[in-house]
Amino acid sequence: MITGLGGPPRGPEFVSAGLSHDTPPVHGESATVPPTRTSRRWPLLAAAGLAIAGISAGTGGAAGYLAGRPTTATAPPPGTDGDLMAAAARTIPGVVSVRARTGGGSGFVFDDRGHVITNNHVVSGAGGTVGVVGSDGRRLTAEVVGTDPATDIAVLRISPGATLPPLRLAEPGTTRVGEPVLAVGSPLGLSGTVTAGIVSALDRQVRLGATTRQRAVQTDASINPGNSGGPLVNARGEVVGVNTAIATLEGGGSIGIGFAVPIDEARRVAAGIIGRG
Template sequence: MDANAPREDNAGGWSQFGDKPPTAGTFTRPGPVLPPPPPPRRAGFVLTRKAIAGLALAAVTALTAAALGGGAVGAYVAEGARPAPTVTTTVASPVFRTASGQLTVAQVAEKVQPSVVMIQGQNAEGSGVVLSEDGLILTNNHVVAGQGDQLTVKFSDGKTAKASVVGTDPATDLAVIRAAGVSGLAKATLGDSDQLKVGDDVLAIGSPLGLDGTVTSGIISALDRTVTAGSGGQDQQLPPGWGQQGQASETTTLGGMIQTDAAINPGNSGGALVNAAGELVGINSAVAADGVNLGFAIPVNTAKQVSEQLISKGKVSHAFLGVSVTDATGDVPGALIRQVTAGSPAEKAGLKQGDLITKIGNTAVQGGDTVVGQVRGFKIGQQVQVTYQRDGKTSSVTVTMEEKK
């Protein structure tokens, strides 16, 4: 996608959608282990971002040297880049320290694993998190997209069940499915992603490379990241030396993402990112490639808001700003407004063509993607302060988000 081209939605403006854990502990990470490449049948999503080379969605749906999202070597190349710590003395089991005491990593993993499932489709694999005892499961849209009703869920006890899609939301890359004929499932305990702090310990749990119940550990590396995701359709992307074929992809932007160095591998998409108390704080969705061990998760507060709408009405109502933006080209970073939709919240607030948006809410704007990603996380009716420059003068307005028609 040309970063300098105006971005528009059906109404003529850029599509604008949507709205701590305990003190971090220490633990020992294992040394690098390179798994064999998965079968070359998987194809799917690839992520791109100017500031982060080659992001990819983490479902086992594609294989490539620089991408993970669908089944790649990007993650285990990154894992190999992380040296194992040198242990010279006998140490206690790694722990997460919580407000009420401390739990070992093993105890947190044991608590959460029954709530995480493996999802198998016609040509993709991923993970999911149990929301209800009777089979509602939260996952990524890109895990179930194009799979129809040919979904199978595998639980932590090895049992399987057929599943159907309840609703999907491509704008936030979230989906809810329902496993048939099940009861008494262990549902996840939802945490509060707004309380996360950089440095907090986390575990990522899912089914990388089809290895269900896999646990990796790390920390929160950063918060409020914006990444741009793209669907590769039926692209077949293979490991180095296997050859590659594919076609152009479409993109969507995800804002407010949690960044972590917990290893997120192909097949982790839709799986759990949990805090030191074993509470769900994010849905693992993407990873940086090119040997960079950085993964990205959708905050659980966003996932909760979206999943509740999908369960109740099968679709999601998104907030709308009503501007077409492009990246700024001058010395000041920001998003340049190319067009304002008539009657939109942006027009009502007084924003005009040529204004340079430099901050939206509490987030500094680096480019058009930042605006899009942030607004997708806002709620309808939410009041958001937008800071902008016009003729060299900085001003701010309060915009009330409306529902996208």
């Protein structure tokens, strides 16, 4: 089953896109029926709640922003493919822990203006501000710029003077099945945690709750409560997705099936939120 990661906040349940609620999952997709339910759903654990890739919002006015401010991938230096230690070293300084009244999660710096991407379910109901903690232990206050529940993406803003480095974003179409990736975040409040895996599948069609089918990056990198909103990065330290949910057997815990919002969708949605101000 698939459930949101950990305690509140929780997101909608995940349902495999090709299955009806009463049809057993295909071979290899484990499912357990919760005692209080009669339909076969996979409880989905969100990295601090739950999420999904999806339809971009607010694309009007975003094109100009995409052409300028957000940090995008540049040609990686030679010899860095496969160097996960170097990728971790480049990524950790730009990752933050997000502390909200309703729960916690992770996020990463999106641009040089202090914008941070996280999950909507991490900050939902938190009000206009949340706390963030940098990898160096600094505690900062972040403004919630806007959220997009359809894609479970939210944007925060910290002071550009905080000097947290923005992460590089992978170019669309460059992520490959089988390439090594790292999930970086604060599972169970353990900031700066790095776990390794591979890209298990691209364009995985999933449905969360009553939403339409959405594209997701599937990975076997360990994702747990508190990872929600953190980056999934490749061996060059480029963000390929926003960690959002995992499949789990009844009783919880990662079983090596995690999902991330593809970075091209997350970037488009974030740019729209920022464009609206």
